[in-house]
Amino acid sequence: MDSSTIVILDFGAQYTQLIARRVREFNVFSVVLPCTASLESIRAQNPIGIILSGGPSSVYDADAPKADPAVLKFGLPTLGICYGMQFMAHHLGGKVTPADKREYGDAVVDVKKTNKLFAGLPAKLDVWMSHGDSVVELPAGFVIAGETHNAISSIADEKRNMYAVQWHPEVAHSKQGTELLKNFVLNICGAKADWTPAHFITSTVEAIKKQVGDGHAICALSGGVDSAVAAVLVSRAIGDRLTCIFVNNGVLRKNEFEQVQNNMRKKLGLKVVAVDASKRFLSQLGGITDPETKRKIIGREFITVFDDEAARILADQEKNGELQHDAAGNEIAWLVQGTLYPDVIESSSVKGPSQTIKSHHNVGGLPENMKLKLIEPLRDLFKDEVRRVGRDLGMPEEVLERQPFPGPGLAVRIVGEITPERVEILQNADDIVVSEIKKAGLYKQIWQSFAVLLPVKSVGVMGDQRTYAYTCAVRAVHSDDGMTADWVPLPYEVLKTISSRIVNEVRGINRVVYDITSKPPGTIEWE
Structure with a gap:
């Protein structure tokens, strides 16, 4: 990475x-490392500045997350935020104690001594606090830069370019937070604002060219934003030496198998091998009602199908003399994955892995004997950055604005047993939900919107006749990253149209309900 980096x-x-x-x-460019990262791994990023994040602990807790205090002696501009301020004060000779009054929520900070961090900011700052400890004695060389009526809220040692704030400038509730962070990153650290989608594309394509050489790559394509952008990036680097594999697992959305192939081939120019394994997947899912078992079956079968197809492609390339070999005579080929930065961050937990709410389907469990080396061109990006890169690559909006779709597909939206009949019922209902939300101009504003088929039947009346059919739940949520989500108050007219169309057009459903559960306590998907 040749851009300026903030660790x-x-x-x-x-x-x-x-x-x-x-x-x-x-x-x-910024990179998140666990506080336990070694000094060598921090230096390896060639940072021009360091930010110490907040945290839920006290610096005096026995199990408090700890960094090597030597990180404070790098001589780089350093900004401590909340716990980061307390860590800085504690390890540089100051004193931190439990606060007499915990500060949580909105507060006003009086700037006592202006400095580069507060350049251009007002004397009173509207901030958002969340802390139970406070700095009560300053380390040598530091001065009080800001206070609330309860506690010291900012300290600074300008000679060493060390600054700290007790509040969270990164949240929207801290009104001047963006300007404060910009002062630190651009003015104090002297970062170059050159990390753009165009810069990312150029540097990534060149890196892939060097990495792959004359080799070949295989991409597991889902049709979603991440795998599509990853495939286009790699394709730009190595051309038709990239082969994408798209598997129909039997629980795709209505007409999705054909639509994805069309988008990937005609609109993106990718070489796609499409495999219809729907009967294979559905036969394995027959009679299964446990959500985790469903996910594991789909993950296992996908790996098997992908393994078979990849082996066949490699065999053909070997036969045609298209594969490279290493010094030991082993085939050299690459596997492209659309791994994003949140996945990387969450795999480096400060306090160890969190409880598994549900397993996630991906190709990370592909067998080692495939001998495929990994390419993850998006592993430094967040979801919105992936879309920005996709736009700079000239990809169509219908691909980039596609709402997230779970790896196990409709299997986690069919509560209970999965049968071809129930899949078809849900495909038709889901198609109505999505089409009506698009018609209302709401699709791009919503993180996910879809239908769920419940294993609940109820009595209804249609055409003066008694019916006994399934219940369909409609789900629509707002989210930034999928970690938390709020239900969307869809307009009543949209809900009315969706309900009316599903009941009238989808044979097998006679009742529609709307899910108004946020995450937490619920999850976005039902299974």
Whole structure:
């Protein structure tokens, strides 16, 4: 990475990803490392500045997340946020104690001593606090830069370019937070604002060319934004030496198998091998009602199908003399995955892996004997950045604005047993939900919108006749990253049209309900 880099050390804060996103909004590259990262791994990023994140612990807790205090002696501009301020004060000789009054929520900070961090900001700052400890004694060389009526809220040592704030400038509730962070990143650190989609595309394509050489690559294509952008990037680097494999697992949406092939081939110019394995998947799912078992079956069968197709492609290339070999005579080929940066961050938990709510389907479990080496061109990007890159690549909006779709497909939206009949019922209902939300001009504003088929039948009346049919739930949520979500108050007229169309057009459903559960306590998907 030849751009300026800001390293963010994560002490377990729920807002760490948001800090990284804010820095990137200034067109400056940021990387999140666990606070336990070694000094060598931090230096390896060639950072021009360091941000210490917040965290839920006290610096005095026995199990508090800890960084090597030597990170404070790098001589780089450093900004401590909340717990990061307390960590800085504690390890540089100051004192931190439990606050007499915890500060949580909106607060006003009086700027006592202006400095580069507060350049251009008003004397009173509207901020958002979340802390139970406070700095009560300053380390040598530091001065109080800001206070609330309860506690010291900012300290600074300008000679060493060390600054700290007790509030969270990364959240929208801190009104001057963006300007404060910009002051640190651009003015104090002197970062170059050159990390743009165009820069990313150029550097990534060149890196892939060097990495792959004259080799071949295979991409597991879902038709979603991530795998499509990853495939286009790799294709730009190596051309038709990339082969994409698209598998019909029997639980795709209505007409999706044909639509994805058309989009990927005609609109993106990708070489796609389409495999209809729907009967194979549905036969394995027959009689299964447990959600985790469904996911594992789909993951296992996908791996098997993908493995078979990849082996066949490699055999053909070997036969035609198109494959490279290493010094030991082994085939050299690559596997492209659309891994995103949140996946990378969450795999490096500060306090260890969190409880598994549900397993996730991906190709990360592909067998080692495939001998495919990994290419993850998007592993440094967030979802919105992937879309920006896709637009700079000239990809069509209908691909880039596609709402997220779970790897196990409709299997996690059919509660209970999966049968060809129930799949068809849900495909038809889901198609109505999506088409009506698009017609209302709401599709791009919503994170996900879809239908769920419930294993509940109820009595209804249609044409003066008694019916006994399934219940369909409609789900629509707002989210930034899928980690939390709020239900969308869809207009009544849209809900009315969706309900009327489903009941009248989808044989097998006679009742429609709307899911108004947020995440947490629910999840976005039903299974």
